Amino acid sequence: MGRRNYCLIVSYDGTRYSGWQRLPNAKTVQGSIEAALSEIFSEPIEISGSGRTDAGVHAKMQVASFAAANRPLDKLLSELRSRLPEDIGAERLLLADERFHARLSATEKTYTYYIRNGTAPDPFGRKYRTRIVQPLDVEKMRLAAQKLCGKHDFMAFCSNKHYKKSSVRDLRRITIEQHGEDIDISMTADGFLYNMARILTGTLIEIGLNQRQLDSIEEIFASRCRENAGQTAPAKGLCLTEVRYEHSDFWKKQML
Amino acid sequence: MGRRNYCLIVSYDGTRYSGWQRLPNAKTVQGSIEAALSEIFSEPIEISGSGRTDAGVHAKMQVASFAAANRPLDKLLSELRSRLPEDIGAERLLLADERFHARLSATEKTYTYYIRNGTAPDPFGRKYRTRIVQPLDVEKMRLAAQKLCGKHDFMAFCSNKHYKKSSVRDLRRITIEQHGEDIDISMTADGFLYNMARILTGTLIEIGLNQRQLDSIEEIFASRCRENAGQTAPAKGLCLTEVRYEHSDFWKKQML
Numbered sequence: 001m002g003r004r005n006y007c008l009i010v011s012y013d014g015t016r017y018s019g020w021q022r023l024p025n026a027k028t029v030q031g032s033i034e035a036a037l038s039e040i041f042s043e044p045i046e047i048s049g050s051g052r053t054d055a056g057v058h059a060k061m062q063v064a065s066f067a068a069a070n071r072p073l074d075k076l077l078s079e080l081r082s083r084l085p086e087d088i089g090a091e092r093l094l095l096a097d098e099r100f101h102a103r104l105s106a107t108e109k110t111y112t113y114y115i116r117n118g119t120a121p122d123p124f125g126r127k128y129r130t131r132i133v134q135p136l137d138v139e140k141m142r143l144a145a146q147k148l149c150g151k152h153d154f155m156a157f158c159s160n161k162h163y164k165k166s167s168v169r170d171l172r173r174i175t176i177e178q179h180g181e182d183i184d185i186s187m188t189a190d191g192f193l194y195n196m197a198r199i200l201t202g203t204l205i206e207i208g209l210n211q212r213q214l215d216s217i218e219e220i221f222a223s224r225c226r227e228n229a230g231q232t233a234p235a236k237g238l239c240l241t242e243v244r245y246e247h248s249d250f251w252k253k254q255m256l
Numbered sequence: 257m258g259r260r261n262y263c264l265i266v267s268y269d270g271t272r273y274s275g276w277q278r279l280p281n282a283k284t285v286q287g288s289i290e291a292a293l294s295e296i297f298s299e300p301i302e303i304s305g306s307g308r309t310d311a312g313v314h315a316k317m318q319v320a321s322f323a324a325a326n327r328p329l330d331k332l333l334s335e336l337r338s339r340l341p342e343d344i345g346a347e348r349l350l351l352a353d354e355r356f357h358a359r360l361s362a363t364e365k366t367y368t369y370y371i372r373n374g375t376a377p378d379p380f381g382r383k384y385r386t387r388i389v390q391p392l393d394v395e396k397m398r399l400a401a402q403k404l405c406g407k408h409d410f411m412a413f414c415s416n417k418h419y420k421k422s423s424v425r426d427l428r429r430i431t432i433e434q435h436g437e438d439i440d441i442s443m444t445a446d447g448f449l450y451n452m453a454r455i456l457t458g459t460l461i462e463i464g465l466n467q468r469q470l471d472s473i474e475e476i477f478a479s480r481c482r483e484n485a486g487q488t489a490p491a492k493g494l495c496l497t498e499v500r501y502e503h504s505d506f507w508k509k510q511m512l
Contacts, residue, residue, distance in 0.1 A: 011377065121344075
């Protein structure tokens with residue numbers, strides 16, 4: 001009978017949602033998944049996500065953990081799939097070590113920001129890419145990305161001015177890929193502050209548009225002041241694309 | 257000053273539209289493009305599409321022709337793009353030979369039907385793929401596709417029972433590609449009758465589900481009776497993916 005610790009991998013189109021985090025009077029991704037699980041288990045189930053995504057932000061891989069009664073994984077996954085709306089996908093369900101916690105155990109996350117740079121239309125990607133008409137200097141953005149990477153105090157890249165904990169993060173990699181008019185910026189860090197991925201992107205865009213100098217980056221860091229960094233890029237272009245965990249023993253092998 | 261014959265290549269997400277063809281009291285793709293062009297030229301502009309797509313059907317490449325005053329192509333294209341909604345993309349605008357007509361000159365069209373076969377979720381493709389949970393026998397569908405191809409009277413694959421003209425079409429190729437749970441059926445013919453691509457798909461699906469025998473196909477053709485063919489597959493999985501024209505001189509070289 002005992003309770004088990006589950007690990008759920010989900011993807012979602014965030015367009016219709018007020019973000020990941022459960023809110024009393026709004027449709028959220030966490031709230032929708034919890035409602036489905038609570039129905040299945042006939043008791044209130046709370047889940048912990050690897051992190052919150054903002055309203056309108058998407059996820060190809062978000063991870064959540066929760067404790068609940070022991071049930072066969074395949075049956076549970078199919079019951080969950082039948083209850084979730086079409087824009088939230090239950091990709092996989094695994095049994096996790098009892099110490100596993102989707103947020104606390106996460107060691108690295110990757111967000112990808114999708115840009116359409118130009119005037120060519122994009123009727124099928126329009127909800128997942130931010131359009132920037134003026135040409136971006138991608139080489140300059142790559143130089144800026146190098147300066148942004150590393151272990152820094154990212155307080156200037158955080159929308160929450162009252163954030164009290166350490167705002168030091170290790171921004172491990174930024175890769176910028178260009179295919180025709182599509183520019184994909186992938187940012188990998190041990191953690192992201194509130195709006196950090198979007199403010200990093202906004203800063204890179206301003207540099208790519210020659211509205212901001214490369215050497216302003218050191219000043220932004222030193223100032224710890226949100227006003228000095230770039231604008232917060234629109235939510236719809238952002239997607240949580242990977243969450244990593246260090247200890248492989250957190251993940252038992254019952255994959256589906 | 258003289259009038260020119262233009263060729264416009266568009267893509268669209270058909271979800272919000274009552275199909276291609278202009279209708280008095282409904283939002284249609286043709287109607288939306290004509291409204292934009294009429295505004296630009298300050299006179300009513302009528303366009304001819306290569307064919308009508310049904311309500312909810314998408315297009316990656318639809319072709320339309322229209323006559324209008326002589327204008328610089330690049331300026332015209334950017335004015336059109338700025339007026340069209342985000343789910344209709346003006347991909348290219350060309351000057352065409354005066355004899356060019358998007359429907360009458362077309363020699364071949366390809367429709368692709370997108371299926372998700374299984375239970376894995378697809379939050380980003382959900383509006384463009386039809387889900388079929390039970391496993392499809394793709395090899396059997398390929399054998400059926402061979403029997404469907406060729407020059408036949410496709411009256412049994414036409415939803416318009418009162419269709420008076422010749423219902424003989426040359427179905428030149430059907431290719432069925434499978435990648436994981438995704439199955440893409442591409443159908444190429446010199447022309448398609450009303451709902452023909454969706455009824456062909458519905459028939460292939462019934463064969464793939466073992467609900468219909470391979471050798472029923474000859475009987476379907478012989479009967480010329482709609483009731484004997486498979487169901488009309490849902491609109492959202494269908495996309496017009498290519499339109500071809502024989503005479504390359506119809507296409508002048510002013511590509512954008």
